[in-house]
Amino acid sequence: MTDSSRRSPLRIALSIVALTLAAAAGFFIWQGFYPVRAAAGWNVQVLESGVKKAASIVPLPDGGLLVSQELKDGQGNILRITPSGERKVVIDGLSKPDGLIAARGGWVFSQEADDKPVQMLQDGQLSTLFQGNSVQGLWDDGDALYAIEDRHDSGRLLRYRWSDGELSVVRDRLDEAESVTRCTDGRLLYTQKNLGKLRQLSDDGNDPEILGGLNKPTFVMCDARGIWISEDSTHRARLLLWNGKDEPQTVLSFLKAPQAIVADGKGGYLLAEGGRNRVLHLSPAQQQE
Incomplete structure (x- = not known):
């Protein structure tokens, strides 16, 4: 041979x-x-590109946006985009700024890193509300601000009372809980990414699973259409809409690490697609211009 x-x-x-x-x-x-696909009855377009690690969005009264750029090690920031497209960093030097919501005439934001505070920007003044560890999701119901920590087996759901600043632990020993929201029917929901579950806060502390089998669910939002859930997967992620009874509807597919979804105030939605550094605009087909 x-x-x-x-x-x-x-x-x-x-x-x-x-x-x-x-x-x-x-x-x-x-x-x-591969391009993002929208389900029948929906349109999607890129609203803003070049937004690094886009995570959370707050629509502004003037038609502009606040977007958090979830970079780590002090490289993250909160970016303001004007209606004309001009961009200005509002707050710099952040580590994985993830949660960002409007509250009490200002904006509250969190950082998904250890020993970082939940802070508020109001009338140009920055103040610290309370300390957290890897706080991701935020929700304000008017009387209290809820914050959830994304940690392995040691995350907490915190409640900050606006009237006197009292901070209480609603849940502890949570495993990779990422987002919290309250629905119009009063239910408080939160996601558990690694378990692929959506849970409902209960008085007895058991917090039943109301939807499972999800692929890395991260942000959740409720509105009149149902419960919106984004999947933080880097390949073939989805944006789901669930009516609470049937199988969830896939509204967007082939996403890459989508994060927060918020209403745009005009019948449509804004979605931060962190994996592609952009903000998407989602609208019912009849609203297409």
């Missing part, structure tokens, strides 16, 4: 491995660039 004949099986094996790796790499690249 010649040396070349001995090497042939090895060469064939190496070629097969190389082709397999190339096919896998090509598949993931394809998924990264």
